Amino acid sequence: xxxxxxxxxxxxxxxxxxxxxxxxxxxxxxxxxxxxxxxxxxxxxxxxxxxxxxxxxxxxxxxxxxxxxxxxxxxxxxxxxxxxxxxxxxxxxxxxxxxxxxxxxxxxxxxxxxxxxxxxxxxxxxxxxxxxxxxxxxxxxxxxxxxxxxxxxxxxxxxxxxxxxxxxxxxxxxxxxxxxxxxxxxxxxxxxxxxxxxxxxxxxxxxxxxxxxxxxxxxxxxxxxxxxxxxxxxxxxxxxxxxxxxxxxxxxxxxxxxxxxxxxxxxxxxxxxxxxxxxx
Numbered sequence: 001x002x003x004x005x006x007x008x009x010x011x012x013x014x015x016x017x018x019x020x021x022x023x024x025x026x027x028x029x030x031x032x033x034x035x036x037x038x039x040x041x042x043x044x045x046x047x048x049x050x051x052x053x054x055x056x057x058x059x060x061x062x063x064x065x066x067x068x069x070x071x072x073x074x075x076x077x078x079x080x081x082x083x084x085x086x087x088x089x090x091x092x093x094x095x096x097x098x099x100x101x102x103x104x105x106x107x108x109x110x111x112x113x114x115x116x117x118x119x120x121x122x123x124x125x126x127x128x129x130x131x132x133x134x135x136x137x138x139x140x141x142x143x144x145x146x147x148x149x150x151x152x153x154x155x156x157x158x159x160x161x162x163x164x165x166x167x168x169x170x171x172x173x174x175x176x177x178x179x180x181x182x183x184x185x186x187x188x189x190x191x192x193x194x195x196x197x198x199x200x201x202x203x204x205x206x207x208x209x210x211x212x213x214x215x216x217x218x219x220x221x222x223x224x225x226x227x228x229x230x231x232x233x234x235x236x237x238x239x240x241x242x243x244x245x246x247x248x249x250x251x252x253x254x255x256x257x258x259x260x261x262x263x264x265x266x267x268x269x270x271x272x273x274x275x276x277x278x279x280x
Contacts, residue, residue, distance in 0.1 A: 002082050002136040004280065006092035009084075009140070012278055013096025016142040017072060018104035020276040021064045024055055027210040028187075028273050031248040035185060035238075044243025048185070051238070051271055065272045069106040070144030072097045072126040075205065079135035090128060098122040109147075129201065141208050143275040149186065149268045152178035155200055158262040164219070167192055167264050168227065174266035175231050175247070180240020183270035185248045187211065188231065191265040193255035203267035206251035208275045215252060224250045238271075248273075 024032070032052055039045040058065045074093055086092075101108055101123035110124060111117040133139075154177070156170040171190055178186070191202025215221045227250040237243025248271070257263060 002079070004082055004084055004138060005086040006084050006089055007086055008280065009089065009138070010092045010096040010099065012140060012280065013074065013093055013142060014099040014103065016140065016276040016278060017097055017100025017106065017144065020142050020144050020274040021066075021069045021104070021106055022062055023059050024065065024272060025210075025275055025277075027212055028248070029055070031211045032185075032271070035245045035248060039238065039243055039245045041237055041243035043241055044238040044245060047238040047241065047243075048245065064106060065274070066146060066270070067107060068109065068146035068148060069101070069123075070146045070274065071110055071150075072101075072123060073143045073145050073204065074126050074128045075131070075139075075141040075143070075208065076128065077131045077133050077137075077139035077141075079137045080132050081134075081136040082138055093128055094124045094126055097126045098124050129205075138280040139277070140280065141275055141277045143204075143208055145204075145274075146270060146272075149178075149182040149270040152182045153200075153203070153267045154265070155196065156264045156266075157196065158264055160260065160262050162262055164223070166262065168223070168230075170264045171227050171250070171266055172230060172234075174268065175236075176234065178268055179236055182268045184236055184240060185238055185245045185271050187269045187271075187273040188227070188247050188250045189267040189269065190227075190250065190252040191255070191267070192252060192263070193257040194263060195257070195261075196263055198255055199263040199265040200267065202253040202255055203265040206253045207267060207269045207273060208277070209251045209253075211249040211251075217254065220252050220254060224252050227252075 189206035191199035
């Protein structure tokens, strides 16, 4: 049994909230650099270079990459041999978000009630997903999610007979409807299977997969490649102003489902696709 004090979780999440909002992950940096070299539209290329310049300034001057510093989404993969002490884990996670957003001078975008909409003034509570896994490690993924792209996400409850072509149509429909509103070039997370809520979680988590990692399932890998090609042929382009780089990646996760259903979720993220990962 490994003992972990929850203060360690708080400290790391505070740092990760600040890190994710100021620095792109390496896979996103590489994808944007590659896009500059392959973009066919002069205007699209100019926009991509401006995005790169924005990233550089953000890192050097410690200014958030985007003014929408997002709602904090936290994935906790907890080894079953870990025991937490020193307080409640969920309170510790939210305290880390609170300190990160307050001490890091990040925009506070969370309202306490979806109708009355009074700001909580510290960007809590976070959206927290827990998963128990073998071992004695704790893997934390902090993924601040802005709502320009979040609002463009979709869930489709397809019929089994719709099959793979129905899944493809759902993905392309969501991207077409999003257009420039998702701040392209975007990353497209897709969840297929499970239930109404499970497919959405699959899609959200797909956004945190490194962009240079493709699915190990052959047909899913082919689907990712085909969808990326078709999305980039749509002409939406960087900033929605035309070009050949509408998406940097399409990441698809699948899960077993019921004989009567084919749930599909598309969770779109903008060109920053913020996420920080640590293993404690």
